[in-house]
Amino acid sequence: MDKDKRSTGYSLSVNDTSHEISKSWLGESLLYVLREKLGLYGSKNACEQGECGSCSVLMDGVLVCSCLVLAANATGRDIKTIESISDDDSLTDVQKAFVDAGAIQCGFCTPGLLITIHDFLETNPEPNVLEIREAISGNLCRCTGYGRIVEAVQIVSKQKSVGQGGSDDSS
Template sequence: MTGSKDDREFELTVNGKRLTVSGAPVGASLLSVLRDNLGLTGTKGACEEGECGSCSVMLDGNLVCACLVMASTVTEASIATIEGLAPSGTLSRVQEAFVDHGAVQCGFCTPGLIMAVSDLIDRQPNADRETIREELAGNLCRCTGYGRIIAAVESLLNEGDL
């Protein structure tokens, strides 16, 4: 985006840490601040208009597109990104399920999908296939055709039945 530099600093709480943002363009999205100012490049940017879901993060417990959040407006919020899902070098159970089911091809949509699926299994532990498809409608994947992604999600939801 264009726009004048704002000298004003602000702070964000990301993955439980209070971080200082300085030098971000005024009006910058949370997506661009995460990536360009805080170096958290796990969150991906593509459409920057809320269509693709590759920048999905949790904001105060709600799944949102980071590109549609103005960073300077969420200084009091708790932000969770893909980097905070599991300790470095380990995988969350959603990430493990994606690996186990080969639910990744180019990988660009994967962080956003992992965030959306993590949110989905928390909110709807009994989701059926139709619900899963509907809940993931905001995350586009151009490689997999979604079959293996759905299989990975179903494996997580069925764990309780085993």
């Protein structure tokens, strides 16, 4: 590794694009840099202590709270944010289920929950309700009481289990 990173910036790979981040205050979190330096406002700041999950992103494929990642320490890692999970004109199955199930009210927690649920369903495509609830226990929602969110995950899970029977899956 570089012996000394004094007085230099660093690069961040976010959604498959490399960005040069100019030096600034060392304490900047990945969340701050994503939002205020890269204009990726989809990741939300609601607590800055890892309690709410609104800032969830994937870092090298691992679900993390971007508020708890020192931005400078995200260099050399692959960051994926809510902005990357679907194209301009499409929705993922989970996004679609959120819309249909009424899982959105104010929507502030929504991006973080979507990142979390996408990650969760990758490893556990057919979860039971308790598993869903534990998986999203790090994502606080103040509007919905979680009922419609759990419902949305179940919708996707059911689709996936039906999908294994051979229906079209364009992932």
